[in-house]
Amino acid sequence: MNDPGTTQLDALEFRRQRDLILAATGDGIYGVDTAGISQFANPAAARMSGHTIGEMIGVNLHDLIHHSRADGSHYHGHDCPIHAAAKDGKIHRVSDEVFWRKDGSCFPVEYVSTPIWDEGELVGAVVSFRDITERRKADRELRESEARYRAMFEDSSAAVILVCADTRRIKDTNKQTDQLLDYEDGGLAGLPADVLFVSLPGDLARFFDKVVKEGGAETEALRCRTKDGAAIPVRVSASTLQLNDGPGILVLASDIRRRTQAEEHARQLQSELHHVSRLSAMGEMATAMAHELNQPLSAVMNYVQAARRLMGESSGEKALEYMDKAISQASRAADIIRGLRSFVTKGDAQCAFGDINEIVSEALALTLPGAEAAMIGLRTEFMDELPPVLVEKVKIQQVVVNLVRNAVEAMGQTPQPGLIVRTTASEDGEIEVQFCDRGPGLTDEQVERAFQSFVTTKQQGMGLGLSICRSIIEAHQGKMWASHNPEGGAIFHFTLPSICEEDRIDA
Numbered sequence: 001m002n003d004p005g006t007t008q009l010d011a012l013e014f015r016r017q018r019d020l021i022l023a024a025t026g027d028g029i030y031g032v033d034t035a036g037i038s039q040f041a042n043p044a045a046a047r048m049s050g051h052t053i054g055e056m057i058g059v060n061l062h063d064l065i066h067h068s069r070a071d072g073s074h075y076h077g078h079d080c081p082i083h084a085a086a087k088d089g090k091i092h093r094v095s096d097e098v099f100w101r102k103d104g105s106c107f108p109v110e111y112v113s114t115p116i117w118d119e120g121e122l123v124g125a126v127v128s129f130r131d132i133t134e135r136r137k138a139d140r141e142l143r144e145s146e147a148r149y150r151a152m153f154e155d156s157s158a159a160v161i162l163v164c165a166d167t168r169r170i171k172d173t174n175k176q177t178d179q180l181l182d183y184e185d186g187g188l189a190g191l192p193a194d195v196l197f198v199s200l201p202g203d204l205a206r207f208f209d210k211v212v213k214e215g216g217a218e219t220e221a222l223r224c225r226t227k228d229g230a231a232i233p234v235r236v237s238a239s240t241l242q243l244n245d246g247p248g249i250l251v252l253a254s255d256i257r258r259r260t261q262a263e264e265h266a267r268q269l270q271s272e273l274h275h276v277s278r279l280s281a282m283g284e285m286a287t288a289m290a291h292e293l294n295q296p297l298s299a300v301m302n303y304v305q306a307a308r309r310l311m312g313e314s315s316g317e318k319a320l321e322y323m324d325k326a327i328s329q330a331s332r333a334a335d336i337i338r339g340l341r342s343f344v345t346k347g348d349a350q351c352a353f354g355d356i357n358e359i360v361s362e363a364l365a366l367t368l369p370g371a372e373a374a375m376i377g378l379r380t381e382f383m384d385e386l387p388p389v390l391v392e393k394v395k396i397q398q399v400v401v402n403l404v405r406n407a408v409e410a411m412g413q414t415p416q417p418g419l420i421v422r423t424t425a426s427e428d429g430e431i432e433v434q435f436c437d438r439g440p441g442l443t444d445e446q447v448e449r450a451f452q453s454f455v456t457t458k459q460q461g462m463g464l465g466l467s468i469c470r471s472i473i474e475a476h477q478g479k480m481w482a483s484h485n486p487e488g489g490a491i492f493h494f495t496l497p498s499i500c501e502e503d504r505i506d507a
């Protein structure tokens, strides 16, 4: 049998230790009897609720700290899970309620109410609770941040592909990827990343290795592969990131089809312009020949005809026969030259409807790319909604290129260069394009003569550019002339007939 003194000491020691444990724990703990009256409470419970321990013992704690729900509505004691544990003997866990402080404010809690049994009899419940304000806040922030990243992921204009760095398999893709590559929503997750790219063997693996090694990389050497196997040119930039379950690679692929198409278009245009300038070079020669040879050939014909007359009076049949041959050869030469000239002006015309503003801007972009345009002070004043023109585009662009080059050359020594390229429409339906430069301008004589072949002020000049330009414009039923710029400099003008709707239908 135990000594009663020892038993009493043991009980005291037990209580002391229990109080130490209760004081040390960070969770709020209190006990209630089956009537809901509190038997004890620890310091954490008191600190969190703002009451003293004394205020928390011997009272109905539901009424003290659990009386209302988060929305302020009354919380009946008979609905309280804490009391329920002391009545039904079951453990009740709750994580979406609030406890109320002495100052009238409340805080979100998570609690467990555990029944207390004493020799088989239910005598009450012990409640352990914790303030989950911080956890809620952290959860909310995590959710918000996830939502933010998800939105960035989904709203990105690029295809975003998340790849596992170890297995190189796709973990996630955004809508853009699915749309770009014609996959159903999420149908790509789990597949090897190779299915999305067309590349030379080993290229994709090498690219991913580089990303992993250097933390990020970019390339335009890869192409995305649609579900049907078509290849789409893309610009890929990728970087590494840490995912919950290991390292990942975030791949952004932007569709550059438009850019490559535009580049291809520019390349084509450039090669057409080169082609046309080669043709022009031939044309220049032809025009020069036409101009230069016409007179001597006419002279040949005149002289031979005269000689024929003279010889006819005095000489034999053979001489006459040769004279006739000379005449027919000379006239054939004249025909050839006429043919050459018409080759330059009319050429093998492939006319199409076009917007003069587009035709001019394209040629400007090619002649004066970005910085050069700024240096020369290029400004365009295009009239909106001009009627279409029916032209051989590259030839008109050749005219634009020539006029712009001339203006740029003329302004070589001009301290403040400026070039306005203007498009307008006259009332009679003609479209006029003007090139107004701020160079030295033209003398009255030059205004008249600049378009004649071989008129040049340049040491290296041939003096043929403007004459060819005029031939091209005239072949399009337009006119070309020069005038003085009232602000100083020269203005070169050309017109083109515009095409009205009825003409279009007939054309």
Ligand code: ADP
Pocket (backbone or CB within 6 Å): 406, 407, 410, 437, 439, 440, 441, 442, 446, 450, 451, 455, 456, 457, 458, 460, 461, 462, 463, 464, 465, 466, 467, 490
């Ligand atoms: P080239 O450039 O080979 O001389 P062009 O027929 O293009 O042949 O030009 C003929 C001449 O017209 C040029 O030598 C120049 O004297 C004059 N000219 C052309 N454009 C301009 C301009 N914008 N300003 C002043 N003079 C010009």
